[in-house]
Amino acid sequence: MLSLAFLLFLALLQTPVTQASSSATSTVALNMAAEAAAKLYFGTATDNPELTDTSYVTILKNTAMFGQLTPANSMKWDAIEPEQNVFSFTGGDQIVTLAEATGKIMRGHNLVWYSQLPNWVTYGSWTPETLTSVIETHVRTEVSHYAGKIYAWDVINEPFNDDGTMRADVFYSTLNTSYISIALRTARAADPKAKLYINDYNLEYTGPKIDAMVRLVEDLLAAGVPIHGIGFQGHFILGEVSPSQLQTNMERFTALGLEVAVTELDVRIELPVTDADLEQQKADYMSVVQTCRVVSGCVGVTVWDYTDKYSWISSTFPGYGAACPWDANLDRKPAYDGIAMGFTEYTT
Numbered sequence: 001m002l003s004l005a006f007l008l009f010l011a012l013l014q015t016p017v018t019q020a021s022s023s024a025t026s027t028v029a030l031n032m033a034a035e036a037a038a039k040l041y042f043g044t045a046t047d048n049p050e051l052t053d054t055s056y057v058t059i060l061k062n063t064a065m066f067g068q069l070t071p072a073n074s075m076k077w078d079a080i081e082p083e084q085n086v087f088s089f090t091g092g093d094q095i096v097t098l099a100e101a102t103g104k105i106m107r108g109h110n111l112v113w114y115s116q117l118p119n120w121v122t123y124g125s126w127t128p129e130t131l132t133s134v135i136e137t138h139v140r141t142e143v144s145h146y147a148g149k150i151y152a153w154d155v156i157n158e159p160f161n162d163d164g165t166m167r168a169d170v171f172y173s174t175l176n177t178s179y180i181s182i183a184l185r186t187a188r189a190a191d192p193k194a195k196l197y198i199n200d201y202n203l204e205y206t207g208p209k210i211d212a213m214v215r216l217v218e219d220l221l222a223a224g225v226p227i228h229g230i231g232f233q234g235h236f237i238l239g240e241v242s243p244s245q246l247q248t249n250m251e252r253f254t255a256l257g258l259e260v261a262v263t264e265l266d267v268r269i270e271l272p273v274t275d276a277d278l279e280q281q282k283a284d285y286m287s288v289v290q291t292c293r294v295v296s297g298c299v300g301v302t303v304w305d306y307t308d309k310y311s312w313i314s315s316t317f318p319g320y321g322a323a324c325p326w327d328a329n330l331d332r333k334p335a336y337d338g339i340a341m342g343f344t345e346y347t348t
C-alpha cells in the first residue's frame with residue numbers, strides 16, 4: 001500500500017507552474033464591488049467546453065461575482081456561419097441562456113474579424129458588392145438572432161496593425177475602410193438598442209495605434225455612422241500597465257461622447273511565478289480596474305476568463321501563464337484583491 005509520504009512525494013513531482021503560495025484575502029464579491037463603484041458590471045469571458053466543469057460553473061454563475069459574460073469563441077464567424085448562409089447558434093445560445101438564467105449582461109463577441117474567419121470568406125473571390133452582401137447577411141442574421149439580449153456588440157474586432165495602419169485582411173483589401181460603416185449600420189438596423197463597439201488590443205499605450213483609432217472614430221461620427229463604444233482588450237504583460245496612459249486614452253473617446261470598457265483583461269507572467277510576481281500582478285489588476293473606476297464613461301471590466309485553468313495564454317505565449325485572478329485550482333490569487341481594491345479604493 002502506498003504510504004501518505006510517498007503520495008505526497010508523487011504530488012510534488014508534478015511540475016509546478018508556480019513557486020508562489022500567496023492567495024487572496026478579500027471577502028468582497030467583484031461584481032457587487034463594480035456596481036457599488038457605479039459601473040455596470042464586472043464580468044468574464046467563458047467558453048462552451050468549460051461549461052461541463054461543475055466547480056468552474058458554480059463560480060461562474062455567481063452574479064455577485066460576475067455580472068457579465070462574453071463568449072470567448074462561440075459567437076465568432078467560424079462558429080456562427082461556417083458555410084455561407086448556414087447559421088449555427090447553438091454555442092452562443094448556451095451562453096446567452098446561462099446569462100439570462102443568472103441575470104447577467106451579455107457582450108457579443110464578435111461580428112467582423114480577420115481571425116477565426118472561415119475559409120469561404122477569407123479566400124473567396126469577392127467584388128466590393130458581393131463582400132458587402134456577405135457582411136450584411138452575416139451581421140444582420142447574427143444580431144437579429146440575439147436582438148434584445150446583448151448589451152454591446154464587438155462589431156469590429158482588431159482592425160488596426162500596431163503601427164496604426166489598417167490590417168490588410170479580406171475586408172479592407174476589398175472594401176477599404178467602408179467595411180466598418182457597412183457592419184456598424186447593419187448592426188444598428190438589426191438591434192437598435194445594442195451598443196456598437198470597435199474592440200482592439202494595445203490601445204492602452206500612447207502611440208500610432210490609439211491615434212489611428214481616435215481618427216477612425218472621429219471620421220465615423222462625422223459621417224453619422226453609429227458607434228457607441230471602444231473596447232480596450234487589456235492583454236498585459238506583468239509590470240507593463242501604465243494607468244496614466246490608459247486613462248488618457250480612454251478619455252479621448254469619452255470626450256467624443258463614446259463609452260469605453262476593458263473587455264479582455266489578463267496579466268501574463270513569465271514562469272515560474274514567484275510571490276513577488278503575484279504582488280506585482282495584484283498591483284497591475286488594481287491599476288486597470290481603478291482607471292476604469294475613475295473614468296466615468298468606462299462601463300465595466302471583463303477578464304479573459306477568470307481562471308488560469310482555461311486561459312488562452314500558455315498555448316499562445318510559451319513560457320508565460322498565470323494571467324488570471326483565479327489559479328488553475330480555482331483558488332483566488334492576490335490579483336483578486338487588486339480588482340476588489342480597484343473598485344473600492346480611490347488612490348492616485
Ligand code: G3I
Nearest residue numbers: 045047072073109115116157201233235264304311312316
Ligand atoms: O474549434 C477547434 C476544435 O475543433 C479543435 O479540436 C481544437 C484543437 O486545437 O481547436 C479548436 O479551435 C480553437 C478555438 O480557440 C476554440 O477552442 C483554436 O485552435 C484556438 O486558436 C482558439 O483560440 C481562441 C483565440 O481567440 C483565437 O484567436 C481563444 O480560445 C480565445 O480566447 C481567443 O480570444 C481572443 C479574442 O477573441 C480577441 N482578442 C484576443 C483574444 C485572445 O487571443
